[in-house]
Amino acid sequence: MKNIKLDYSNVMDFITEEDIEQEKKKYLEARKKVVEKSGEGSDYLGWLDLPKRITDDEIDDILETAAHIREDSDVFISVGIGGSYLGARAAIEALSPNFYNMSMKPQIYFAGNSISPRYLKDLKSVIDGKKVTINIISKSGTTTEPALAFRMIREWMIENYGQKDVFKRIVATTDSSKGALRQLADEEGIKTFVIPDDVGGRFSVLTPVGLLPIAVAGIDIRKMLEGAADGMKEFRDEEDIAKNPSSMYAILRNILYEKGKRIEMLSNFEPQLHYISEWWKQLFGESEGKDNKGLHPTSCDFTTDLHSMGQWIQDGCRNIIETFLNVEDPESTIVIGMEKRNLDHLNYLAGKTFRYVNEQAFLGTRAAHRDGEVPNMTITIPSISPYYIGNLFYFFEWAVAVSGYMLGVNPFNQPGVESYKKNMFALLGKPGFEEQSREIREKLSGQKKFISAGSPGKAEVGAG
Amino acid sequence: MKNIKLDYSNVMDFITEEDIEQEKKKYLEARKKVVEKSGEGSDYLGWLDLPKRITDDEIDDILETAAHIREDSDVFISVGIGGSYLGARAAIEALSPNFYNMSMKPQIYFAGNSISPRYLKDLKSVIDGKKVTINIISKSGTTTEPALAFRMIREWMIENYGQKDVFKRIVATTDSSKGALRQLADEEGIKTFVIPDDVGGRFSVLTPVGLLPIAVAGIDIRKMLEGAADGMKEFRDEEDIAKNPSSMYAILRNILYEKGKRIEMLSNFEPQLHYISEWWKQLFGESEGKDNKGLHPTSCDFTTDLHSMGQWIQDGCRNIIETFLNVEDPESTIVIGMEKRNLDHLNYLAGKTFRYVNEQAFLGTRAAHRDGEVPNMTITIPSISPYYIGNLFYFFEWAVAVSGYMLGVNPFNQPGVESYKKNMFALLGKPGFEEQSREIREKLSGQKKFISAGSPGKAEVGAG
Secondary structure: OOOOEEEOOHHOOOOOOOHHHHHHHHHHHHHHHHHHOOOOOOOHOOHHHHHOOHHHHHHHHHHHHHHHHHOOOEEEEEEEHHHHHHHHHHHHHHHOOOHHHHHHOOOOEEEOOOOOHHHHHHHHHHOOOOOOEEEEEEOOOOOOOHHHHHHHHHHHHHHHHHHHHHHHHHHEEOOOOOOHHHHHHHHOOOOOOOOOOOHHHHHHOHHHHHHHHHOOOOHHHHHHHHHHHHHHHHHOOOOOOHHHHHHHHHHHHHHHOOOOEEEEEEEOOOHHHHHHHHHHHHHHHHHHOOOOOOOEEEEOOOOOOHHOHHHHHHOOOOEEEEHHHHHOOOOOEEEEEOOOOOOOHHHHHHHOOOOHHHHHHHHHHHHHHHOOOOOOOEEOOOOOOOOHHHHHHHHHHHHHHHHHHOOOOOOOOOOOOHHHHHHHHHHHHOOOOOHHHHHHHHHOOOOOOOOEEHHHHHHOOOOO | OOEEEEEHHHOOOOHHHHHHHHHHHHHHHHHHHHHOOOOOOOOHHHHHHHHHHHHHHHHHHHHHHHHHHHHHOOEEEEEEHHHHHHHHHHHHHOOOOOOOOOOOEEEEEEEOOOOOOHHHOOOOOOOOOOEEEEEEEEEOOOHHHHHHHHHHHHHHHHHHHHHHHHHHEEEEEEEEOOOEEEHHHHHHHHEEOOOOOOOOHHOOOOOHHHHHHHHHHOOOOHHHHHHHHHHHHHHHHOOHHHHHHHHEEEEEHHHHHHHHOOOEEEOOOOOHHHHHHHHHHHHOOOHHOOEEEEEEEEEEEEEEHHHHHHHHHHOOOOOOOEEEEEEEEOOOOOOOOOOOOOOOOOHOOOOOEHHHHHHHHHHHHHHHHHHHHOHHHHEOOOOOOOHHHHHHHHHHHHHHHHHHHOOOOOOOEEEEEEHHHHHHHHOOOOOOHHHHHHHHHHHOOOOOOEOOOOOHHHHHHHOO
């Protein structure tokens, strides 16, 4: 059986074996903190053995619920934000056809991850008249975005199904005993799944948070958990970095950070991996972006974005490293045909597959970016399958835990996420935020600088 | 009539009025280069007066073709990469409902912007049996990605419509006289539109490249051109920065770059603006990312990404500035209802609109990021309408031209985009690349460093 590989040839022009040897000490300390649960934030290490901790009964419960939803719904809406939707969306988009809502039943939508009225209005018109089941995913049940969307969608559902039956079309993934959503579920007999206390949002894809929506999409979650369980052996249990591509990835990105690199771009050549990158951005950005530290995680879909961001990557500020997410066998072949006139000069590719051409694009890009002084690594997964996506989830989870400790931060908290919320609650006049409300209003009423476009006569400048 | 506004209050804690005064000299020089067409790359300044140069006849031709396509097609496929699709996609997604392919006719797909076989295969199954019209957009007709997709989709169409009728279902946007696509169009009587010689891809949204697909989506392109034409007066013709938010934006981002900032994030609070950011990333990344210079353009959709990238923005490396793209009136209201039990504690918002809550989220975020030492500006458009999207296109086009010259680069070339192509052609054995082919194969066969995951026995390390 093939395994995830890390190719770091294109890093070794920028660092030395000694750098790696040096960094290994930090790695061993960081690894110890994770394995022995002795580091900061170790109350949130539940993800470490999730793939083994989940029971057959729990998996069966998820599968049965998913089967019922698939049978009984035209539309499934996953209501959650951040870690409560990104993992599920990443797996679903990677493992379903492109444009899946044009061909799959049930259609799958994500809501409660913004406060846009247009988005909700358009969602309403798309689901109108259809049989809808929703999965509300929230530990507390009071997070503004999902709670607001849940209120609205419930209202529409009550109009369609009546006050009583609506609760049969809701599944809640929430705390085991406390919080608003738990209380509602208990009072109304809503089917629930539990978010473990010791797993943070961005590490929750292999709990019911991710597994239920993924199963609703018809994806084999047992295989996914199998891939993650093998990841425990391959990444958690393997101390030797020469045998551990996940730990080596953590080490190399830290060395490059120490050498002044400030941006890491995750680049794929299959557009279905787009949301794997979005999930990765949260995982790394939220785990490491603190104490004024941490690589800025960004992503590209190639070759698409080679025609937009390619110029900057090739020749812009040299503060970037790149990690390619490569797929050995994307399991689809389209053969390029011969064309009589050959006006487009593509007959030299006749008989070749798109996959082959795409692979040469990848190899060519990787070499070009190295020549452009962008140190880069390649993580290769054998195929885009449930097993390897599960394995990849664990690969990155292990890597970020080690990497965060090596960086000297607590990889398991996210204090900065509260800042906008506090301001927002103060501005909205939420009960309990009266003092902050006065403060922020005063602050925002201060001197303002703005310019308005327009014919000279109309322009405004300055305090206003 | 309202106009685009720039609020830079949250920059003034990080720079001084003197900095602006200082930078003004550079601005005036840069502006002169653009207006007098005296700078590097001035052969590509055709975008400057596009909104005025386009004739009524040309607009009518686009509108009539679009009307015919709308009437006669279930599916419209725009085949192009980079600037040949991003502008159109940006306008279409901003100005159409979310999930537009679930409700609009014709459905609109974008292809030829990657080499993914899965994408093409899935596209084929979605369009199967439907009446399809394609718009192939390529100056040369030989760019690998769109040319390959064009070959494949044409093959499918020939199967469905026969060799003769297929050309009636193709519109080509290409060079006026030369190139593979022009030749094919002339030989087969394909309807064509012309890409002007003096307009680069990333500046081409207001040529038929962008206007035809946008018109096919039923969007009022006259209004869009009107907004852009007013932009000529507001941004190009207005030297005084106190009356010119576009020029002021260019100045401020250059000052912040000079002070060591390296990343600019464009953040919106309406998910429909996602592709405006993608278009912006090409415009700024490709124009400025050269000679080892240029802010790294990245983007977020809020509040969504506050729950993924929010932590990094708030507390990570302080090398980032943020530009908010704000919408004064998103023209949709959903009012939050009162709920008897109020388990989610949201009744304090009852009677308020989603728009109001979203706006407080914006104001709260902007203040939080300023407090987190992220200098930020806000570009406010009065509404998401064809007029203001056209106005905004010109706003950014003017800004990047001035900004690029201020940075000391040629904002109108993109030499770095060729690097991956050359390698790819060499690896693919394209005729004419024989020598490069030998070179790169030799290079790639050198020492390799890779690690394979797996049980210890299976792991491989080192040269291979």
